[in-house]
Structure formats: structure tokens, C-alpha cells
Amino acid sequence: MSWKCVRSLILIFLVSILTVGLGRPPAARGAVNFLPSPIQAGCYLTKHDQCKIHVDPFTLNLTPGEKLVYFQLIATRIGSGNQQVIYDFRPDQSNPVPSTGNTYTPSMVAKDFAAACGQIYILNLWGQDTGDTTPNNLGNTEQFTCPTGSYFINMPMINK
């Protein structure tokens, strides 16, 4: 092999290294690592004057190799725009989830979440994993309306 040929090969090698290096996206640090985690929820009447928000089971999708720092469910009341954390969840300090894989499906709470009857809400799922510098909005529902409790008023009366 001639010296010219070797030089050309070295040049091609260096150019391809540079091209691959420049073409690579910026380091993941600081970018959103947490992947979208869809959430679905609704509001229902539990008593004539009490409403609850029910959230369907959901799965948190983390970046491979990262661990959960926390997640929160935030209810936003339409109209006032008032935002309220209704669930604040923290994993184990020493051995955070997931233990394997890159998803975590929290179990459902037993009593569902407080809500005001007659109000309209949006529910947001916020979370952060160990690769994120800030928490991210992972999913949010459409607007849903809590019932007004009219069934109590419409109950048939028995008069003896």
C-alpha cells in the first residue's frame, strides 16, 4: 500500500470521526429525560355532597438507567386556575424505583382524591428522574367536570 493511500485512509477516518461526533445530539444532562407518561382521570360523586377524582393506573416511563426522584399529581381548577398538589410520592432514598427496567407503575390509592363538586379540573402528572435537572410535565388530562350532586335533590320522597 502506498503512502498516499495510507494518508487518504487516515484522512477519511478522521473526517468520519469528526462527522459522527458533530452529528451526535448534545449531552442528555439538562434535557428532558423523563418520557411522556399518559394519565387518565375522572370525577365522580361519592355522597350527595362529596366528589372524588379517580385516576386510572398509569406507568412512569423513565430514561434507561435512571431512577425516579418523585412524582406529583396536580389538579388545576378551571376558571380560577388554582393549582393544588393532590398526591406527592417519593421513592426509597437508598434504593429508588425502578429496581429493574425503566418503567414504574405506582399502585392505586385506596380512597381516591378530594375534589369540589360542580368544578371543572385538569389533572397533571409531574415527575423527575435522576437524569433531569428540573421536574417535567409528563401528561395531563382533558378537562373533566365534577358532578353537582343533584341526585340527592331528585331522590323520590315517600310521604306516609
Place this chain on the structure above:
Amino acid sequence: MKSRLLFLIGLFLVIAAAFFLYNRSNRVSAEVEIYASPIQAGCYIAASNDCRLHVDPFTINLATDSKLVLFKLISIETGSGTQRLIYDFRPDQSNPVPPIGNTYSPSLVTQDFAATCGLKYEISLQGQDSLDPYIYNLGLTGEITCPSTTP
């Protein structure tokens, strides 16, 4: 003279090594037999002035050939440091869990655990197996903030 000195140094080293190994084996036998059992939990508002702590399903990892003696869930209030027992669990006296294997996954409680709205907590899982001389802290959550008002 030189050989005697070497002999004494050698003897000293042998005694020191024996002492170190004896001490080490003693320490190991008193070490924790129950293993880390991660716990994850959160706090939510279930109704006006009714906050609950929800603990995700967890698995207690016991030493091989040991049985569960007890486990407890303790809430630690941030600020005051007040510790409250929120769940005290005991297995069967004659046939404690696990019947086979070396893990036990307790079932979830049906109503979740009482908490005070607006306060911050950490949840600690403490437990002991039949090979442990003491109760150990097996897992601890990060700081959880209970919501303060209905949204």
C-alpha cells in the same frame, strides 16, 4: 540474633492476623440478617381535612432459612421529628412467613394510613427476622408533603 528477631516479628504478625480474623468473624455473626427492602410512598388528600399516606406494595427480603418476626411502618414528621407507628404487623407464631423462599410481600391495607394535611413526612420500614438480634431500618422514603387543601 537476627533470626530470633525475624521469628518474633513473624510470631507477632501471625497473632495479629489471628486476632483480626477472630474479631471479624464475631462481628459478622452479629450483623444484620434481614436485607434492605425499599419502600415507596406518597400522601394524598382524600377529602377535606382528610389526608392519607399510601404505601406502594413492597417486598421484605429475609436471610436464607429465616422467618419474619415483625415489621413496622413508622411515619417521621419533618420539623418536630415525631415518630408514629402507623402499622404493626406480626406473622403467625407457629408458622411464620415465608413458608418457602426468603421474601415476603404483605398485602396492601384497604384504607391507607392516616396523616395530617399540610405536614411533611418520611416513611420508614423497620423489621426483624428470626436471625436478627434487633429491629433494623429496611427502607426510608424521601420527604413527602401532604396536600393542605381540596383543589
